[in-house]
Amino acid sequence: SYYFFKINNPIMIGAFSFFIGGLTYKITIAAIKNISAKLFFIFACIFLLISWGVIFTLQVADIFSIILFGFTSIIFFLVSISAIRNDFGKKIEWLGDISYSSYLLHFPLQIIVVYLADKIGYGRDLFYSPKVFILFMLTLMAISYMSYIFIEKPSQQFIRDKFH
Numbered sequence: 653s654y655y656f657f658k659i660n661n662p663i664m665i666g667a668f669s670f671f672i673g674g675l676t677y678k679i680t681i682a683a684i685k686n687i688s689a690k691l692f693f694i695f696a697c698i699f700l701l702i703s704w705g706v707i708f709t710l711q712v713a714d715i716f717s718i719i720l721f722g723f724t725s726i727i728f729f730l731v732s733i734s735a736i737r738n739d740f741g742k743k744i745e746w747l748g749d750i751s752y753s754s755y756l757l758h759f760p761l762q763i764i765v766v767y768l769a770d771k772i773g774y775g776r777d778l779f780y781s782p783k784v785f786i787l788f789m790l791t792l793m794a795i796s797y798m799s800y801i802f803i804e805k806p807s808q809q810f811i812r813d814k815f816h
Contacts, residue, residue, distance in 0.1 A: 669719050676724045680731040689735035696728040746797065753796035753804060761792055 683692050703725040707718060734740045765788060769778055778784055 665715055665719070668716060669723070672719055672724060673727065676727045677731065680728055684732065684735045689732060692728075693732040693736055696725070696732040700725040700729045749800050749804075750793060750796035753799040754792055757795055757799065758792055761788070761795065 680692070683695075703721040706712065707722050712718060766776075766779075769776075
């Protein structure tokens with residue numbers, strides 16, 4: 653955690669997230685193998701509720717604690733659902749499909765939204781609104797999905813046809 657390491661830069665946060673994510677996945681797979689998937693699902697639900705309950709109640713701002721408990725609990729939860737329901741991965745596959753597009757498009761979209769808000773005359777306080785955040789995310793997801801369908805997927809197929 654930040655309090656122990658006194659490190660709070662993006663590279664360390666990224667490295668910490670990467671290794672915690674991998675470790676969490678390995679722990680999850682081992683736990684599901686050694687105890688039943690349903691029992692692990694119950695644990696994951698409890699851990700998810702407690703982790704996010706504490707994060708929100710105590711207003712935890714330490715990014716390392718949020719990653720360690722908050723995101724770890726989400727990974728436990730999602731992998732345990734996937735272990736119980738084999739079709740779950742297919743239902744959320746589109747999120748993985750749009751991840752690269754959303755990574756590439758989120759910053760240009762932010763610039764456009766801020767520019768338009770300035771032109772229309774809204775203050776920057778607008779961007780602290782949860783409704784604006786949700787609208788931004790829905791817009792980003794829609795644009796990313798269209799990018800995946802009309803650009804990424806055809807490009808992937810072209811490359812496969814050309815080089816395989």
